[in-house]
Amino acid sequence: QKEVEQNSGPLSVPEGAIASLNCTYSDRVSQSFFWYRQYSGKSPELIMSIYSNGDKEDGRFTAQLNKASQYVSLLIRDSQPSDSATYLCAVKSGGGADGLTFGKGTHLIIQP
């Protein structure tokens, strides 16, 4: 049984600070890792993908992957109120035919 674990929150961060979101996964053969943002009542929006160990930066977002520790994180710099949403961590095995396995999501609140 593949599992993806996230702290459900809410995680409250002051505007302008760094928000740090964490995720662990159980399946060691997972090879692709994703972060989605989901606003209330909307569908998930892909914001980051990462496939190899280390950091990947895109604008204010940085994804970090440590396969040995089975750990993925997302950092949001200069947090804005518009970043307030639920952040979903998702993983996929090498073949991809099993689809994405999601965590329950972390509810992030950016306080103005």
Added chain:
Amino acid sequence: DAGVTQSPTHLIKTRGQHVTLRCSPISGHKSVSWYQQVLGQGPQFIFQYYEKEERGRGNFPDRFSARQFPNYSSELNVNALLLGDSALYLCASNTRLREEFFGPGTRLTVL
């Protein structure tokens, strides 16, 4: 370019009825996946189709079925609806079976 489209947006059914949900992928994408998201949970994988063939199936009962058409659009069918089938049904389009891009979803309510 248009993103993933899904229809209908909302649907209300009663227990025991049948429902068909539709999805059109991003132009050029040949793979479509279906997910079910109940309130407070992450999406759960139902099916994946690639080049009109089923490539993966999640842990859902046989009441759930799907197919993909020659133009790569897809249908998800659910028979004998239960109250627990009430959820947001998401279609995702992807290429090379990696990054998946979600449509707006169909919100199904079963009464």
